[in-house]
Amino acid sequence: MASLSLSKVRKSFGETHIIHGVDLEIGNGEFVVFVGPSGCGKSTLLRMIAGLESVSDGTITIGGRDVTKLDPSERGVAMVFQSYALYPHMSVRDNIGFGLRMNGMPRAEVERKVAEAASALHLTELLDRKPKQLSGGQRQRVAIGRAIVRQPDVFLFDEPLSNLDAELRVQMRLEIARLHTELAATMIYVTHDQVEAMTLADKIVVLRAGRVEQAGTPLALYDDPANLFVAGFIGSPRMNFMRARQDENGVIRLTDHGNAEVSLSLGSGPQPGRDLLLGIRPEHFGPNLPVRLSVMVDLVEHLGGASYAYVGSGSSHPLTLEMREGRNVVRGTALETGFDPARAFLFDATSGERIR
Incomplete structure (x- = not known):
């Protein structure tokens, strides 16, 4: 786990400006949620941290290391997407350990890490199943397990619960909150659902049109909104x-x-x-x-x-x-x-x- 810093980060596509000079400090082991309406730039900002989008201007540092121009594989991050992106012909075991095997890790070490992740995610009894034999919540846990075994400095979640029904969303929120406590990991989570933001976050970052409207603890934003937009967006x-x-x-x-x-x-x-x-x-x-x-x-x-x-x-x-x-x-x-x-x-x- 590591701290993360964004300094005057901007993103433009030609003359179109998407992210407007974001400054943000995320502490070691902090759970931060980017929240805002569709099109506010939250997923773009997350992808810039991951290295999947280039930075037009500004600096991103992870653990004090400038990663602004590094490839995603060199940043020490792991990302969980909205789509599960599992290999349908592979077992749960092979899906979780695939990245480790591709990096040449010894088989015994891969098996140990997969077993640890499966235990943490209550997947041990499902390791030999294929994705088609799993529920939506189980598939998302496999995707999270694939990120856990990499032991990244920062976990990135891009609306990971959007494909789940209401009951499963609540269950998976609890699972993610428990994992954050157990792993003591730095996590950044993107959602348009302010209920998810309020229940998961140590710190919420409210975005609108590529700008940070306000950042703070859930109750600080609820009790002391900085403007009309934050007041209307936070609270249900x-x-x-x-x-x-x-x-x-x-x-x-x-x-x-x-x-x-x-x-x-x-x-x-x-x-x-x-x-x-x-x-x-x-x-x-x-x-x-x-x-x-x-x-x-x-x-x-x-x-x-x-x-x-x-x-x-x-x-x-x-x-x-x-x-x-x-x-x-x-x-x-x-x-x-x-x-x-x-x-x-x-x-x-x-x-x-x-x-x-």
Whole structure:
């Protein structure tokens, strides 16, 4: 395992700029997740670290060694892809050990490493099977085993669970988290699923349009988002946003909810007429709280432990309200709810920047 550093890393295809000067430090043994919407550059950035994409500008170092221009085989990394890429005519045993045999490792050493990886991944009883005899989750574990036996400095995962069903995704997330703990390895994991990011990561790197919007621990991003994009992307269900404006006295009012007053101070001082967005998470709504709202419920989703009421679904800023005691709320219900201003976030409606 090793630390990894990206300094002013850029990627361009002709005049088209894909990655815009990324600076990032990943610690020894850290589990880092790149997350963002499709097309944000997360997989391209991972492939640049792996050496599968060239770097247009900047420097990548692994364990203090400049690997920017090295071939993938010289970087000390192992990559697990979305597709399993297993040899269908080979057994699990041969698939896991194939790379080691190609590098001339003695047979006995290959067998030992394969057995260790199979034990860690609960594949020992499946070593003589062919890929077609395995489930999707088992195939992905074989692909991970092929990476483990190489004992790389850095593990790279490119959306490895995308082909699995929901139940298997949860199971494999637990397997990967357990492996990270047991191997104490440096891992970089790419996903568009922010739930995966929140459950796996020591550090999340949120990307948009080839730029790092924010990096930090999962709870730091959840509790203290830097801007509107991060606030809306991290969290499931996503944060609610309500249109707001400062009046001539500097008071913040919710323009779509009867000009309800929100007692928040802006560090930049009063700017009458300024368009704002106020963010509040679904779980922070409830009765008898300072800012009161009257809403009409469009739909209720009962999930057992919690229920979610959807409000204003046809508007540009619909609301999702979590209700722990919401079993009696039905569609068409007039609901009195509210929130504590201390739980709210303010954003500039034009720039999306957080106002503190």
